[in-house]
Every structure is written in structure tokens, then in C-alpha cells.
Amino acid sequence: MYATPIPMSSQSLTVIKGLSIMLISAALGITLWNLVAPAQLPSALHSTLRFAYGALVAHAIEGLVAAVYAPSRQEPPIRYGFYTFFTGFPSLVELFSRQERPQ
Numbered sequence: 001m002y003a004t005p006i007p008m009s010s011q012s013l014t015v016i017k018g019l020s021i022m023l024i025s026a027a028l029g030i031t032l033w034n035l036v037a038p039a040q041l042p043s044a045l046h047s048t049l050r051f052a053y054g055a056l057v058a059h060a061i062e063g064l065v066a067a068v069y070a071p072s073r074q075e076p077p078i079r080y081g082f083y084t085f086f087t088g089f090p091s092l093v094e095l096f097s098r099q100e101r102p103q
Contacts, residue, residue, distance in 0.1 A: 013094075017087040024059055024086055027052035059085050066095055073098045 030052050067081030084091040
């Protein structure tokens with residue numbers, strides 16, 4: 001009783017990556033706002049801030065994983081790590097779907 005993976009089209013992955021870039025940028029923005037002026041942050045955004053912290057940590061871990069494995073796929077590690085930080089899991093799927101090339 002395992003769930004079968006849903007094949008995703010290239011177009012849906014592009015939409016997911018675009019949304020991820022916007023949302024992680026918003027998470028960075030609200031985090032910076034809280035660091036610069038914590039007293040001015042509306043109280044309604046405190047739960048959003050916790051969610052933003054979690055998203056930033058998750059994306060940072062994904063970016064680190066991508067940076068470690070990128071050289072084995074002939075990708076520049078720093079650039080691919082930042083790309084994965086902003087786009088999230090779909091870019092890890094892209095990275096690991098490529099064949100490993102000997103160096």
C-alpha cells in the first residue's frame with residue numbers, strides 16, 4: 001500500500017520553483033525586518049515569523065546538500081547551493097536525477 005509518485009510536468013515544477021523563490025524571499029524579508037526593528041513587527045506576524053524561520057532552516061539544509069553533491073554532477077557548488085536555497089526541493093530532485101559523472 002505504497003503511494004505511487006505523481007509525475008510532475010516541467011511546467012508545474014517551474015511554477016513551484018517560482019512560488020518558492022517568492023516565498024523564501026518574503027521569509028528573508030520578514031526575518032530581516034524583525035532583526036532591524038523587532039518592536040515594529042505587528043503581533044499578527046509572529047506566527048508567520050516562526051514559519052519563516054523553519055523555511056529558512058530547511059532551505060539552508062537543502063542548499064548545503066546541493067552544494068556538497070553538485071561537483072559530482074559537474075555543477076558549480078556555490079551557485080547550485082544558492083539556487084537550491086531559493087528554489088527548494090525541486091532543484092534537489094533535478095540534481096539527483098542527473099547521472100553522476102566521473103571527475
